[in-house]
Structure formats: C-alpha cells, structure tokens
Amino acid sequence: MSFDNPAASAHHAARRTRRSGFVAALLLATALAGCTSLGSSGPPAGAIRDAQGADFAGADIRVVDLSPEVAQGLSATARSESFAKAFGDGAPVGTVIGAGDVLDVSVWEAPPAALFGMFGQPTGAAAATDTTLAKETDLPQQMVDADGLVSLPFIGRLPAAGRTPRQLENDITARLRGIANQPQVSVGLMRNASANVNVVGKVVTNGRVPLTPRGERLLDVIAVAGGVAERLERTSIQITRDNQVVTMPMDTIVRDPRQNIRLQPDDVVTALYQPYSFTALGAVGMQSEVDFEATGITLSQAMGRVSGLQDTRANVKGVFVFRLEDPSRLDPAVVSGARLMPDGTLPVIYRIDLSDPRGVFLMQSFQMHNRDVLYVSNAPGVDLQRFVTILSQIAFSLIGITNAVAPGN
Structure with a gap:
C-alpha cells in the first residue's frame, strides 16, 4: 500500500508544465525562424x-x-541616330525615267512641216491649212519596256531608262533632224512606275506612293497613306534604304523639321506601334x-x-x-x-x-x-536591421509563451 505525497506531486506537475512550456516556446521560435528569412529582391x-x-x-x-x-x-x-544624319535631305527625284514608266511625247515642227504636217494641229487659232504656223503632234503614250527602251514613230527604239525627260527630249530631237523641219520635242512623265516609296505598317492605307519632281518628303508620304493609325507618341517611323535601317519616334519627326527628309525610290517607310x-x-x-x-x-x-x-x-x-x-x-x-x-x-x-x-x-x-x-x-x-527585427519577434514570442504557461497563470 503506497501513499502519495500531495506536495511532491504538485511540484512534479509544475516542473512538467514549465518543461512543456519551454519546449513549446522553442518549437514556436524555430518555426518563426523557418518562416521568416533574410531574403532580398536582388543581388547586393x-x-x-x-x-x-x-x-x-x-x-x-x-x-x-x-x-x-x-x-x-x-x-x-x-543624336546621331536620326534620318537627317543617316540619309541626309537628298535631292528631288521622280524626273529620271525608268522601266514601266509611261511617257507623253509631243513634237512641234516648223512650217512647212515636212514630216508631221499631215497629222499635226496648228499651235495657234488658225486653220490647219495655214502653212505659216508650226504643227504640234501628240504621239501615242509610250511605256518604257523592261530593257529600258521606248519605240517612237519615224525614230524606232531608243534608250529611255536612266534619262531625264529633258535628256530624252534632246535625244529625240537629234534623231528627227534631217527628216523633220526644225523639230522641237516635249516629253512628260505621265505615270511613274519606277520611283515609288512603299508605306507599310500602322498607317491607314498601306501601299506604294509615287515620287514626283516636287520631291516628296517623309510626312508627305505618310499623309498620302492616310496618316498613322495609332497614337502619335506611341508610334515610331522606320526607313529602310538599301541595307540601312533607321528608326525614329514620330513625335520627334513632327517637332524637328530636319528629320522630314526627302525620300528616294524604293525606300520602305514602316510605321511601328511600339509601347x-x-x-x-x-x-x-x-x-x-x-x-x-x-x-x-x-x-x-x-x-x-x-x-x-x-x-x-x-x-x-x-x-x-x-x-x-x-x-x-x-x-x-x-x-x-x-x-x-x-x-x-x-x-x-x-x-x-x-x-x-x-x-x-x-x-x-x-x-x-x-x-x-x-x-x-x-x-x-x-x-542587419531585418535580422534584429526577427530576433525581437522571437524574443517577444518566447516571453509571451513563457508567461502564458507559468504556474499561477
């Protein structure tokens, strides 16, 4: 038969309670240390x-x-990455004849008109029978073929591609001397098929824009294409010429007239929406x-x-x-x-x-x-500050748990 000492039993129970509280606090501190780290958003x-x-x-x-x-x-x-620096302003184009162009040729012959007298019309208001006036003859429109040649009545085939209308006028006049009486010739470029700019990308209308002797500039061509389709400040313009590619913001081109350069045949203008x-x-x-x-x-x-x-x-x-x-x-x-x-x-x-x-x-x-x-x-x-903060959190947690499990609480 055994008798338990009530005082001893209470003492042992208190020790078990304190030990359990300490273990619980230690486990909680370990958990806090594991959940809280000194991580960083990038390298120091x-x-x-x-x-x-x-x-x-x-x-x-x-x-x-x-x-x-x-x-x-x-x-x-x-600053050097600009259209003005990369390409320069350039000269007006569109006056050089190329393959596929359509030409309008007119010939004037002084009286008495020996070659074109039967077909021409007086340049004045007099009747066609008046032999005192020069006669004008409009030849059928001619397309420059793939070989760069054009065929004209009484003259035959002669080179046209690579020549300006004025140069071709002189060539035709030289061919007519001796068979026409003091001929004078006018050559006009009716349809330009060789001097074009391709406009693509974020514009209203993608397509080919012909260049004329006026010397179209970049903003002229973009306007012909209907303008840019996106917000001005979010649009860039890229010009590709041969193997050179340069890109500039549209807003800069509008604000800096030097960047509004004259375009050249076969340039590619691309409007890019680039956020x-x-x-x-x-x-x-x-x-x-x-x-x-x-x-x-x-x-x-x-x-x-x-x-x-x-x-x-x-x-x-x-x-x-x-x-x-x-x-x-x-x-x-x-x-x-x-x-x-x-x-x-x-x-x-x-x-x-x-x-x-x-x-x-x-x-x-x-x-x-x-x-x-x-x-x-x-x-x-x-x-270091974060580390101290973590230690403080652990210390306060230990104190709080210890107080919670202390005898008498």
Whole structure:
C-alpha cells in the first residue's frame, strides 16, 4: 500500500508544465525562424560591381560607372541616330525615267512641216491649212519596256531608262533632224512606275506612293497613306534604304523639321506601334513593368514613375540599369576584348551614385531604352536591421509563451 505525497506531486506537475512550456516556446521560435528569412529582391551592390568580366550567355559583362563623359557620349550617339544624319535631305527625284514608266511625247515642227504636217494641229487659232504656223503632234503614250527602251514613230527604239525627260527630249530631237523641219520635242512623265516609296505598317492605307519632281518628303508620304493609325507618341517611323535601317519616334519627326527628309525610290517607310517599357526591381517605390513613349524618357523620369527610392531600404550608391547595349555607343576601351552576344550586343550594367548630387543631373541626361531593367539594391544595414527585427519577434514570442504557461497563470 503506497501513499502519495500531495506536495511532491504538485511540484512534479509544475516542473512538467514549465518543461512543456519551454519546449513549446522553442518549437514556436524555430518555426518563426523557418518562416521568416533574410531574403532580398536582388543581388547586393557589391556583387553587381564584382560582375565585371563575368560570363553571361557567352558574352562578357561590363560594369560602367555613369559619369559626365559617359552620359555625354551616349547622348551624342543617340543624336546621331536620326534620318537627317543617316540619309541626309537628298535631292528631288521622280524626273529620271525608268522601266514601266509611261511617257507623253509631243513634237512641234516648223512650217512647212515636212514630216508631221499631215497629222499635226496648228499651235495657234488658225486653220490647219495655214502653212505659216508650226504643227504640234501628240504621239501615242509610250511605256518604257523592261530593257529600258521606248519605240517612237519615224525614230524606232531608243534608250529611255536612266534619262531625264529633258535628256530624252534632246535625244529625240537629234534623231528627227534631217527628216523633220526644225523639230522641237516635249516629253512628260505621265505615270511613274519606277520611283515609288512603299508605306507599310500602322498607317491607314498601306501601299506604294509615287515620287514626283516636287520631291516628296517623309510626312508627305505618310499623309498620302492616310496618316498613322495609332497614337502619335506611341508610334515610331522606320526607313529602310538599301541595307540601312533607321528608326525614329514620330513625335520627334513632327517637332524637328530636319528629320522630314526627302525620300528616294524604293525606300520602305514602316510605321511601328511600339509601347516601349522598362522593368523596375529592388528597393524602389513600385516594382513593375512601366510603359513609356516612343520619344523616350530619362532615368530621372523613370525613377519618378516608380515612386522613387524606398527611404528605408534603398542604397543610394546602388542604382543600376541593366542593358544589352550596342557596342558602337560605348568607349572603345570598354568594349576592347569583350565577347559579344549572338546578336552583336554587349551586356552592360550602368551604375549611378545618388549620394553625389551630380548623379541627379546625370539621371536627367541618361535615356532609358526599351527593355531596360532599373534595379536598386538594399542599403548595407538593411539586412542587419531585418535580422534584429526577427530576433525581437522571437524574443517577444518566447516571453509571451513563457508567461502564458507559468504556474499561477
């Protein structure tokens, strides 16, 4: 027969309760530590700076600190990518005859008209029998054949392609001398089949627009096509001439008369609807993909559209723009020895130091490109602060649980 000591039993029960409470608190703290981590939205600034020369898809990454010299070089290259720089203004065309053109030929013969007297009409109001007036004869319209030749009565076949109407007039006049009395010839280009511009893309009417001696300019041709079909600020115009392709925002062409160049035969004008965008990541006010106009925006404008930097997280020395850059826009010393991407671009990371007031001015001159990535790293003390916060949460949880299971509660 055994007798239990009530005091001892109560003591053991209290110890079991405290032990259970401690184990529960420890398990909860472990769970909190597992659920809460020191994750980040991207690499730290130091890791990005150390990416110089690192491999990316077979190409070498270059890290470039944005300085006044770098910004000036990029701006100068951007200005050179214009229609005026690439193509020049050019001369009016449409006066050169080509295969497929239709010509209107008229011949005047001085009296007495020996060759065309039977067919011509007086150039004045007198009767056709008046032999004191020159006679005009309109020959049937002639199409220049695939060999560049044209066939005329009493003359036969003669080259026309590559000649201007004035040159062809002289050629016909020379052929008529000796068989016509003091002939004079007029050649007009009735239908231009060889000097055309193709207008395609986001215009109201796609098609071929003939060029005339007037010298049609870019906006003339776009107007003939009915204008652009999309919003002006979201439309870019691309001109393809031979193997050269240059693209400019429509809004810039309208505002800068120098870009309204004269077009040349076989130019291709393409209206492109391009909603450009960049992606903002890291310690910015709003992480998202942001559309911008074809006219472009600066880095300072881009920063404003994502609500700037997060005051509690951002590293003002760790503002970066990731870009697949055209090597021709960079200092040759930066590109030297670097392997390029298959498309000929170079992976470049531009770094801007906003702890220096000059960095704000540099942001205003740095143009964003389509598909750029704007990334702001965390400040060095952010991870320590988050770690301390986690420890505080665990400590308060332990205290709360311990108090909850303590004897007498």
